[in-house]
Structure formats: structure tokens, C-alpha cells
Amino acid sequence: MSTSITYLRIKRAIEKNGECFLCELEAEVEQKYLDNYLQELVMDSNAREKIIQSRGFCNNHSYKILAEANKPTISDGHGVALIMQSITKQLIQDVSELKNLHKDAFSKIIANEKKCPACIHVAKSMEMYIKKTAELLASSDEISELFKESKGLCIPHFAALAYTAEYVEVNRRQAVLQLLSEVEKENLFRLHSELAEYVKRQSYEFSEADRVAVANTLLRSVEKIAGRRMRMQERS
Numbered sequence: 001m002s003t004s005i006t007y008l009r010i011k012r013a014i015e016k017n018g019e020c021f022l023c024e025l026e027a028e029v030e031q032k033y034l035d036n037y038l039q040e041l042v043m044d045s046n047a048r049e050k051i052i053q054s055r056g057f058c059n060n061h062s063y064k065i066l067a068e069a070n071k072p073t074i075s076d077g078h079g080v081a082l083i084m085q086s087i088t089k090q091l092i093q094d095v096s097e098l099k100n101l102h103k104d105a106f107s108k109i110i111a112n113e114k115k116c117p118a119c120i121h122v123a124k125s126m127e128m129y130i131k132k133t134a135e136l137l138a139s140s141d142e143i144s145e146l147f148k149e150s151k152g153l154c155i156p157h158f159a160a161l162a163y164t165a166e167y168v169e170v171n172r173r174q175a176v177l178q179l180l181s182e183v184e185k186e187n188l189f190r191l192h193s194e195l196a197e198y199v200k201r202q203s204y205e206f207s208e209a210d211r212v213a214v215a216n217t218l219l220r221s222v223e224k225i226a227g228r229r230m231r232m233q234e235r236s
């Protein structure tokens with residue numbers, strides 16, 4: 001991926017002005033992977049081999065790929081069926097070969113986040129984006145100015161980025177860490193006041209419209225503290 005595309009993606013994500021631009025990027029990377037999987041990777045023999053090796057996607061990505069396949073614009077039950085067929089075939093062999101009942105014998109047949117090709121792809125891409133962001137905060141005035149005006153990062157991404165800043169050139173490192181902390185602290189203060197306002201408006205003196213106006217404060221606080229929602233909303 002060329003630097004300029006990475007640069008533009010980071011810039012665009014900051015400009016979206018959510019509670020964490022790295023969460024924005026992560027959601028984008030994941031969505032692209034899922035779209036691409038059904039359109040291309042499903043027919044790719046290397047990708048097929050990988051998904052058999054991992055015995056499928058993790059729980060989260062299994063349902064996400066299913067939801068993708070069910071979208072009216074894509075409607076690719078065929079692709080998903082082919083993947084599931086390959087995995088099922090492998091599992092038949094696995095189960096037939098199970099000779100002892102030791103716990104380790106089962107770990108091979110259960111998919112998880114460590115083996116899931118989608119999780120691995122997202123983690124690798126985010127490692128690259130986080131490193132690039134740390135470099136840009138040290139070297140690009142445009143990116144550091146945009147970041148100053150942004151809502152900062154969720155706490156997990158703040159920690160990941162601050163940790164990665166250790167790899168920034170020594171004489172710029174302190175400045176990057178200071179910028180990160182200042183922006184984060186400022187935004188935690190902002191959220192703290194917004195929560196106070198939310199609590200205040202629950203009182204009877206306020207109208208329904210007043211409450212609706214601050215309704216998304218709780219979701220944004222969770223996004224700030226815990227990061228983006230990984231799993232799809234449970235169906236009620």
C-alpha cells in the first residue's frame with residue numbers, strides 16, 4: 001500500500017470526528033476484508049486453505065460474513081456455502097481421527113480469534129496504521145493539527161498508539177507522547193462534562209427533547225472507554 005493512500009485514509013478517518021479515528025479505520029479495514037472475501041477470496045485457493053486450517057472464522061466474523069452474504073446487494077449464499085462445505089469436510093475427518101479425549105485434541109477443531117483469518121488481517125493492518133500514525137504525528141503538521149482538533153482516541157487505541165510512539169525517532173518521541181496525552185485528557189474532560197449534562201437532564205425539569213439531544217452521550221462514552229463495538233447487535 002503506498003504511503004499516500006495510507007496518509008489519506010488516516011486523514012479522512014480523523015476528519016470523521018468520531019470518538020476514535022483508529023476505530024473508524026479498523027471498521028473500514030474489516031468491512032473491506034469481508035466485502036473482498038465474498039467477491040474474491042472465496043475462490044482463491046490460498047484463502048480456502050487458510051480458512052480450512054483455522055476451521056473457520058471466529059464467532060464474531062462468522063456471523064459478520066453471514067450477514068454480508070445475506071445483504072440484498074450481494075446475496076452470495078453460494079460463496080459462504082462453499083467455505084462451510086470445505087470446513088465441514090475437514091471437521092468430518094478431524095472428528096473421525098479423534099482418538100484420545102485430551103483437551104488439546106479439541107483445540108485444533110475449534111476456531112478462535114487467534115486463528116481467524118479476518119482477525120489476523122485486521123490486527124496486521126492496524127499494526128501498520130498505528131505505526132504510520134505515530135510517525136505522522138511526529139512528522140506531519142497537517143496530521144498533528146487535525147489530531148489536535150479531533151475527539152482523540154478510545155482508551156485501547158490510545159494505549160496502543162502511545163506504546164508505538166516508543167519507536168518514533170528519539171528527539172520527537174516526547175512531543176508525540178505529550179500531544180497524545182493532551183488531546184486524550186482534553187477529550188476525557190469533554191466527555192466527563194457531557195455525562196454530567198446527561199445526568200442533569202434526567203431530572204423532571206427537562207423536556208423529552210432535552211433528553212433526546214444528549215441521548216448519544218452514553219454510547220460515545222462506551223466507545224471512548226471500550227473502543228468500537230466488535231460484535232453485531234444481538235437481535236431482539
Ligand SMILES: [Zn+2]
Binds near residue numbers: 020021022153155
Ligand atoms: Zn479505538
Ligand SMILES: [Zn+2]
Binds near residue numbers: 057060116
Ligand atoms: Zn475473527
